[in-house]
Amino acid sequence: MALVALPTISSRAVDHEGFVVSQNHGAPEYHWIRIRGVDAATGSTANAVLQVAPSLEALLTGPGSSSGGFGAAAASGALGAVMARLRSAPSLDCFMSDLQEVLERLSYATSAGPGLADSRPGGAAAAAAAGPASAGASSRLVGLLLADLDALGWGCLEDLDQDAARLSLRLRDGCGRDHQLRLALPPDYPASPPAAATDLPLPLAFAWAPPAPPSAPGAQYPQHPHQRGAGAGGAGAGGGGGGDGCSCSSLVDVYRAFEQAVQRCQLLWECLDDIDRAARVLDPPPTVSAARRHLGPPARRLALGGAASLQLRLDPADPRGPPPLQGGGVAFLGPPEQVEGPRAAFFDRLHLWTRDRSPVENLELLLGKPLPPPAAAGAAAGEAGGCGSQQGGCQVPGDSHAVEAAAECPICLMHLLPVGDGGAAAAEEADDVDMAGDEAGDGAGGVGLVPDVECPTPACGLAFHTPCLAEWLRSVPDTRVSFNKLFGRCPFCSNPITVRA
Template sequence: MDFIEQKRHKELANLSSFYRLVYSEIEEVGWEHLVRFGGDLEFLSFRITDKKGRVHVMEIQLDKTYPQKPPSVSAEVPYIFNVKWSVKSRLKDLVQQFREHLEKLQEFWSTMEDIDHSLCVTNKKELSRATTCRQIDIGNDCLIMLSINAKDPSSLPECRFMGSGLVVNPVRKLWLRNNKQWMKDKTFLENLAFVLETELPRPSHVLENDQQVECGICYAQYLPMDEELGSRSGAGTDHTCDNTSCGRAFHTVCLVDWLRSITTTRQYVDFLVSLAFIWLK
């Protein structure tokens, strides 16, 4: 009986020591970062924000022998880092390793976000920050499945085509012929358009945004590269109509030329002068 009591007291003492240790280490990380924890404190999750403002949840599993046995880590990332641990390590060290791991994944996530925003990605609701594949609708009932290397997102992705042979075969031939010219110094989207020799279909919201920035007079987003335009050469639209029923974007240059072409411009004199002032600045 004495042996059983001694064993029980020892277990309680170990538990008490474990709880005090974990509580003190949570304090070091910051209670504001703690999302939830298990009643036995063997499970913890922290909210970590990376430098781009993305919010991540880091889940940590502890053993009762902690810190002798290293904790295990899981998170919504394409691959997890190798935990560097010693008996002197603390939770704050683990969180710092996770932050460093997140920084290594910034280019990957930026690439995936560009793809999601600019191309017709299917099954978006099933995607997560751990997903390295994207299924893209390129039109004519043809889909491409891209597998992006999370450790080197600017490299040539693995590609698989889905659709009828009549549509897929020509696209596959383009890929096989041109993929050796994939350049790491170009954006992922630029490379994809170059290899497939076409501008891929874009989501409706992107098309709407493009229409909003196109000049309502010349119907181009950017002015031509012309020495006569001086600093305005190649410039984008720089004026938006205040009339809510219009709301179109314009190049100041185009507006000035248009107003000058109207024979009854007296009612626009003040407006024209202000535009001319902007033009001459």
């Protein structure tokens, strides 16, 4: 793609002429193009005029249209839309970039029809008969897809397959969280609905009302309402169900339903963020960035002091309400003697849970004591008191629980594994010493190994002590040993993990 500025009689405008490239079954095709009337001072294309070669006009207007004069094509059809985009583009470079991307999509669609027909039974005769119909269907599919992306804005497109059958759309909400909508278009789209998948805690549900099919071979599907009017189908208010009452007939409608679903989850994520700020969260671990903490199930594992912890899952439809008691909504983890008291207090006072208070305030009321603060807050308090320094490469924390929760090994439930420890079995003895020294705030001495092996799966990301993980993998029959390394599966997510033997 290259354009050359041409001299003109008027000094106020510049003409550009060159070639754009498309692919025809893998072979490049060059199409002549001229853009006249670009403002010489500002580079504005508001009054520009587009002239193209007949081959480019035929590619833009589709296989069922004629390659007549430029004036008739610009008045209606795809070439007229290209002219409108030229005059609304912020610059000539932006327009040429958009045009080249459109040509790539159209090239893939044009080559898909004959390619698919060649593989069908019946040989060349069947391919010749099915080729035009298949190419026309692909052209209509790409035409609808391009119209939807024009209405939504190309900035939301994250990924698009070559066959235009699968695409990913991105949405950033008002709090800066990124969300992804993955769509798969069936071969008979839009007669059949697209398959949608999201990262939301609730499924994206919508009713599909396909647009009226074209009445003639060369006719196109009706223009979407979102293309005729601006701002239609905006995001809805929070609360409510999963969008069952939303009727969709285009990808624009599905994206609007996705926006409404994201808006309904805002209260849930606000409650989870409040828990992350006010309590010591063990899972997801602190190593998970704030931009990804909304992904995954709406659950948090909270430290309660010592080796006790609380697994709490909020109801996505009612996040400020009582947690669901079925399906693992509330689970107390740890030694029985440490969790028996908090569990009894929680369920005895569960009737006091109200939606007027935040989940953290409700938990503190039910447990009868404040939750341990985040590890970062505890570490800051220790530094202010003259603790929390490092001596000789060993950590001497000001708050042993804060450091422990910062990266707790899920196998031994400790942060610092005493030096010379033989694994998780010996860690239980060290844990008993740690529990005995908690009253004086001595911890386990503050010297030892920290979790240094992290699960490579992003959705898990748990960190383990090397001795603990090695001992665990040795006890699993399907673990393989090669070159002083153990190859097994993560104890929590069951995905592959490797550790020194």
